[in-house]
Amino acid sequence: MSSDVMAIQSADAAGRSWTEVLHEWVTTVDHKRLGVLYILYALFFLVIGGIEATIIRIQLMRPHNDFVSPQVFNRMFTMHGTTMIFFVAMPILFGFANYLVPLMIGARDMAFPRLNAFSFWLTAFGGLLLYFSFLGGSGLYGAGNAPDVGWWAYAPLASRAFSPGHSSDYWTIALLASGFGSIGTAINIIATIISMRCPGMKLSRMPLLAWLNLVMSGMVLLAITPLSAAQLMLLVDRYLGGHFFDTQAGGSATLWMHFFWIFGHPEVYVLIIPCFAFASEIIPVFSRKPIFGYPVMVGATVCIAFVSMSVWAHHMFTIGMNSYANSFFAITTMAVGVPTGIKIFNWLGTMWGGKIQFKTPMLFCMGFLFQFLIAGLTGIMLSAAPFNWQLSGSYFVVAHFHYVIVGGILFALFGAFYYWYPKITGRMLNEGLGKLHFWMFLIGFHLTFDLMHIPGLLGMPRRIYTYEPGRGWETLNLLVTIGAFIQGIATLVFVANLIISYFKGAKAGNDPWDAWTLEWSVSSPPPAYNFSSIPTVASRRPLWDLKHPEDPDSRYE
């Protein structure tokens, strides 16, 4: 063990050749390095997925556009969805969890460092495999292609009859591989949180970020397994003559839908709960108050996790379930709104009476709050099954879930970047560029996704490569595309900020935000194995206690 410590420390020393550095990064089992690898990997795919989105938006800029062929367009939206969910959102959140959870609970590493590395490389392999389909999709006959079955790959469209060649297989196996990676990381996070907390850190004293990642990991175990099972069944159908989803031979198309959405819906919460976690760390620090209603926040999260396991068929209101099933899934879906609302109110309560500092991380969290509120309310509209019969499968739904994923998840993630970048690199991100990034992205986001609801209300279905003129969709689609470009430019500002600040940013010091959780007690970047001596905590805000010995939190617990 001590020789590993030595190796990692000496890696930072200058004068080593790049091959040695590369070797150290590839073979690392250090949770912080794996966290950074996850994040860089996800940022790479964020750019790729963004380019795909741009191609989609250029094509839809005007009716009967022929920027790309229908085949290419269908591949673009399939790859965009698959990439953004499985190879951007999941790994980036796992990256932050990997980096932060051990630091915040006073541990020196994850419980299973080798499993951690294995999980990352499995996920990385999945992403590369998916993109190799562009070359090898048809089986290396010279004309490859990427999957074009949509990111749900509904049966029987993904069966051999309708998706010949190997493009769907690349999709299946890529998701299977990254799914195993996700399960590995989830097990690791759970084990770390259960067994590696420092002395004094009772579950009731854990930072909310650790709590929420614990809940998220539990959900990953429950949600990814049915997806993996379904992928295996699809492979059996395609290669071993199975008939699970083969409707020509008595199989069931709706069975795939159930399997997919019992993964797919909890997945939304798998992605948003870590973002709740970011907001629950950032909002208190920049309001200068502890989180309002800590036990209620934990309870609401667990409640969301439970209820969200029973809402999946609200993605399937149009498939002809009977009125009782539709009513059941309507009420469970509406019920999720209650604990989610509680969380929003608690963040409000945290800010109430505070002294709010509008640094860039906080600005992004404010954007997150407003937008997540709207996303939640459009979600309530979609949960009213008859209303859903009009909205589902239309651009209204596309706008709704982008409101969740971009307006909620991505805004919180940007906040997390600005907040923890100093810890990870030792340098502050530039505030000026950060504010420019925020305001540009905010305007682009609202231009794109506010307006995108309307074509859906006017009857525009999703996943169409072109549309007829004269239906009232033209101007809106043009503006939506312009908004997408503004977001693209804002993202470039962000990437530029990441790079420039890495070399030129102001030195961060240990604790640039005057924050209260354990990661700020160590140097930036943290030393190998984090803590030279394992800390002992007496409250939820150990650094508050340290800074305010006259009025420590521990007095009130």
Next chain:
Amino acid sequence: MATITNKHKTEWKAVAARIMGVFVILAGIILAAALCTASEPPANSIPSIFEPRSTPADSIRHLSFFVLSITGLIFLVVFTLLTYVILKFRGKSGDRGREPAQVYGSTQIELAWTVIPILIVVVLFLATARVIHAIQDAPRPVGAVQVTAIGHQFWWEFRYPMLGIVTANELHVPVSDPTHPTPTFLKLLSADTDHSFWVPQLAGKTDLIPNHPNETWLDPHETGLFLGQCAQYCGTQHAKMLLRVYVDNPEEFAAWVRAQRQPANQDEKKAAGRHVFETTACLNCHAVGGTNGTGRFGPDLTHLMSRHTLASGAAENTPENLRLWIENPDAIKPGSLMPAMKLSDADLDALVRYLETLQ
């Protein structure tokens, strides 16, 4: 002291102005978009879900207005609170180091913002369940028209089993008089992948799933043409699987039914074209009543010329488009399953002339 207060006030105003500015810009954009949209309409060309012309679409709009007003109210309350908090509790440059009162929570407040949302959910659910039941479990009156809609990659087959009619892509239904309702009940089947039947002004969408028959119904109370399209991704040409529903008054509908039940035109002057149809691959996929063509992979052509569009709404039904469609379908609908027929010009002309007689 006074200067400090003033300074805070100007900061406060600057932020308020900035936020207001963003909202004014956004509101302006949305208004402009709405105006552009509003200036384009020939009636019914915009398939808006908020302009229903049929009973199920009507009840959905009622429900949607109810849901919109409740969610709108929640939005206003929370939005106002958030904005208030952001403006009111801004940190001042002077209070560096002085922390606000540390408050950890309040059981009463938590209880309040748990119970009120639960009550709202109950109300929303009851309203929703009522409409689910009203639409899904609607009784079928005696005068109902029965249609079987079959989704194909990438077109619609419509069969009227009681009337003995087979047609494609353009559905004709009678307008329904509330005193003697003649709704149309559609049995929804699929020949290949999943599709979805969606004509926003007439009803919400219902999927057509292979091996899983579904049902939906329309009860239009206004005549006219209503537009829709496939709303479940079904493959390459999902985008051009358009739907046209003609709501006819009873006389028009009866006339349409009579015309559709006529046998196909057997004009001997066009026998050359019919010969082409009967001796090439056309008849593998297409049917024309009274010929040996009985294929079902493609649309029934017996009354092709009674339809306004070709290729499931992708092109207007003109002789030029028809010729182009037969010669090179990819020019109109790339990826459609109709192959290019590779006919000689003479055969092609004869075939088009023949098809033009199929009124």
